[in-house]
Amino acid sequence: MIELIIYAICLLSSVFAVSGINFEKIIYKGAIWQTRLLVLLITFTLTVGSANLFIFFINYIKNAI
DSSP states (O other): OHHHHHHHHHHHHHHHHHHTOOOTTTSOTTOHHHHHHHHHHHHHHHHHHHHHHHHHHHHHHHHHO
16 A cells, blocks of 8 residues: 555655656657656656665665664
8 A cells, every 4th residue: 555655655755757848859849649648658767767766665665663
């Protein structure tokens, strides 16, 4: 249950972080679907990576005590 909460919090923070990136300099104008796919991939990668990192540290601290 805790892992689900961590994933939800990381998803919300990843969406917030990616929403501030300007993709017009990276992808040419008019590429709406490519930009949406890139945003989905970046959001998914940030969510899974940060959630796994937090879960690893929680388990590490729990086992150290």
